[in-house]
Amino acid sequence: MATQRQRLGGWLPEKEEQVAQFRKQFAAQARERAATAMTSSVIDEFASFIREDPVIRMNFARAIDEALAEGFELGYANIDECLQMLDAILTYAPPFSESSLIHCPVNAILDWPMVMPSGYALFRDPAFNRHMKRVLNVWSGYLSGPYSRVHLNTDAPNGWFSPEADSKIGLSQFLCDPEKPYWGFSSWNHFFTREFRPGARPVAQPANDKIIVSACEASPYNIKHDVRLKDEFWIKSQPYSLKEIFTAKETALAERFVGGSIYQAFLSAFYYHRWHAPVSGTVVKAYLVDGTYYSDAESEGEDPGGLNDSQGYISAVAARAVIVIQCDDPAIGEVGCVFIGMAEVSSCMIEALPGQRVRKGDELGYFQYGGSSMCLIFRPGVIDSFVVQPPFSKDESPVKVNAHLATAR
Structure with a gap:
């Protein structure tokens, strides 16, 4: 059995027993649901893909078997039962809970197969990830609709507006109206991407370009200097590899940051999930990168925290x-x-798309539901000092969005 690892950000409980209990209970709910509900077409297509690809089927089945052989309680014994649970996720809105915080239920379901020897190959496969993306997009669609508001209420213990939840979130900081149904939120994702009230996060020294601010409300994870164009991001130290982060198509862009600095931070389940400009200027590039969703670095060993110990690695491979x-x-x-x-x-x-003029602190975009991390990358010789300094702990307080993060030379 793996030793206990850090679980960053409050997305999953610290204790494996709580995650295992969730899987067991959710598996029972999924079996009950499957008796009367039709399987989603996106899951049917995923199942067909797995059946028709012998290598995918082999790696998926072996990853499950390897996890069961290690003694982990998965809630399922084979691929079909796992897909049944993923199908049930598509109409699941995460509740609040102080005792069992399962804010990444898909991560909880896949937690152990994805860090088994066969799982490493499976969760890096491009075709497999394309199907995972489709599944997650369908779930995101549900979470963006009105039926996802089932726990947007004041009812303890599951309500996100309960006193227990409010103590974690600080709802008074955000744009909401307790007098309106669901406090004015149209969906779960609307609540998840809630906005601060004006003035809640003032921009540090807005007229001073030398003061760089935090782009997210996020806890420091790592700072690295003299980063390379290409590096072995998959090894234990997980060095940053600029060509992989920016992608091979943007090699010329990546080359301009060689020898520079990277700051990485992670977002908690309870944090603000919008992104803001760390500097004033003009957006010259803005693009999405398809990648993996549940791929871990083998160098970290079995990681019950999901992707927590692989954050440097995922900067090069994740969506x-x-x-x-x-x-x-x-x-x-x-x-x-x-x-x-x-x-x-x-x-x-x-x-914010190319050509857009942004001021320091202006919104750039946002994450929809789930765990998240971010990197700010600076060219060589730019940073004089960071306000925060490593080593960082798993309980590191967040640097507030728009707060002073670094000073340029």
Whole structure:
């Protein structure tokens, strides 16, 4: 049995027993639902793909068997039972719970097969990930509709407006109206991407281009200097590899950041999930990168925290949005903003497109539901100092969005 690992951001409980209990209970609900409900077409097509590809079927079946042989309680014993649970997820709205925080239910279901020897290959396969993306997009569609508001109420223990939840979120900071149905939120995703009230997160020194601000409300994870164009991002130290982060098509862009600095931070389940400009300037690049959703780095071993210990690795392989801003201060030049979808986040929504003039603190886009991470990438010689300094712990307090993060030379 694997040793206990860190679970960052509150997306899954610290204790494996709680995650296993969720899987067991959810499997029972999925079996009951399957007795009367038709299977979603996206799951039917996923199942056909798996049946018709012998290598995919082999790796999926072996990953499940390997996890069961290790003694993990999955809630399912084969591919069909796993897909049955994924089908049930498509009409599932995550509840609040202080005792069992399962905010990434798909991650919880796949937690152990994805870190088995056969699972590493399976969850990197491009065709497999295309089907995972379709599944997650269908779920995102449900979470963007009115039927997903089942837990947007004040009822304890599951209500997101209950006193227990409010103590974690601080709802008074956000645009909402307790007098309206569902407090004015049209869907789960509308609640998840809730906006701060004006003035809740003031921009640090808006007229001073040397003051770089945090693009997200996120806890520091790592800072690296002298980053390389190509590096072995899959090894234990997970060095950053610029060519992979920006993609091979954007090699010329990546080359301009060689020798520079990267700041990476992770978002909690309870944090604000919109992105803001860390500098003032003009957007010169904005694009989405298809990638993996549940691929871990073998170098980290069995990681019950899902993707937590693989955040450097996923900057090179996961689905993500890349926005590059040409700063008004020519000494800073371009700043790369990489917003990384972890696990359930299949939707990185870009709002600021090339040619858009942005001021420091202006909104760039947002994550729809799920775990998430972000990197800010600076050209060589730009950063004089970061406000925060490693080593960082799993309980690191977030750097508030629009707060002073770094000072340029």
